[in-house]
Amino acid sequence: MIIRETKDSFIMIRQHDHAYLSGETIKHLKPSLLKSDSFFDDALYAAYQHDRSWIGLDDTPIWNDREKIPYTFSDYPLLPKLAFYKIGVDEIERVNTYASLLCSLHFCSFFSQSNNKDCLVFLTGEARRQMRLKEAFPDLDEELLQQHFRLLQFSDNLSLYLCLNEPGVDKEEEHPWFKNGFQNTEMFHPENQPLMARWMNEKEVTLDPYPFEKDFRVSLPYKIVAKGLIEEKGIAEAYEKSDMGERVIFVRQ
Template identity: 40%
Template sequence: MIVRKKGNYYIFIKQHDHGLLSGELAAQMKQTIQPLAKTLFAISHHDWGWERLDQSPLWNEETNEPYSFDDYPMLPKLEAYTDGIAKVEAHDPYAGFLCSKHYASFFTNIDDPVARKFREQEHNRQNKLRPLFTEGEEANIAANFRLLQFCDDLSLALCLNEPGEQTHPWFENGIQYLGERFRWVWEDQEHLHLAPNLFKQSFVIEIPYQIIDGYRRLIGRETHRFTVIV
């Protein structure tokens, strides 16, 4: 779950909804993506494994705060990662490879034994899948991996900030991609653009969310609706 604190309430955004938004952003890119369908599926479904966990959000009993994706306990998180990658791989091996590469990259410099085992597991998966790809698919792995990471960050920047704001420390200095730094720029609370622009046309995005109070009660379900302008 992606969690924002807002006054006495929490905004919950499901990880898979954030992933689907990542895929929408990728689909609107001006650049050529090859293979298109497989890469978009990977980007859209990279957080598929969180679906089960997000059905029952976990709370930290010591702080009485909900766990977000970044501080979620390691073991169940890695189990969700593994399950999600396997589901994507079952749909398409190339998409599964990209998701495996994405998640393994989280633990490049982490020596935790559980994380190291996960990283090795995913490297083995990648070595098993790689011989299955065409020359064109192989040639585009690096570019499509960078695109997945970039669209993940673009979507997270929208989910972790309040509409009209860009203050979250992860993204306040922009997002690095292809040697440039990109920023979301808000015109108002419903209209924004990416600077520099990478999109082929203006489009509408929606982010469903839940409102939860400090007693862990669901107060309501609403949707942020924005227009990305070019």
């Protein structure tokens, strides 16, 4: 779950909805920014589906007693998160081999600096998977694969930018992950710099330079869950009883 806290409530966004937003953005990417159009549909499928491992976890949010906030994707207990990451990549692999390779690379990047034994077990298992999946592509273009991997990371981060920031926020008040642009996007910038986003107003976002073919709109489902209702009912029931809303955001040049 992606959480943004206000004085009286939590704005809660399901991970799979955030992932769908990832796909809805990069489907408009300028083809000239990639080495080839080969496997683009597979990379797009990876963007749409990369967080399907969270579908079950987000169905019933749980409460973080120490932080006094629902658990988010970044602080969710490690062991169930790792287990569901594997389940999610397994499910993607049954549908699209190339997309599952990208998603495996994506999840492994989260733990690349970790010495935690459970993370190391996860990384070892995914390394085996990646070797096996690459056998399905004897002429695999590693450079293109890396471009698609960076594209998946960008799509994830752009969607998080739209989810984690208060709409219309000033650049200096943005979530700290994004103030200096999107990491690992230099290959999509003509001057080898990170792509930079900013809110133009409460409904419109732009990027510099603009990596898309045209202006477009995206929709983001969310729930506003009142803190008072959580105190009365508990987080699971309060979330269930809260209505689903939808925010429309325009991405413009």
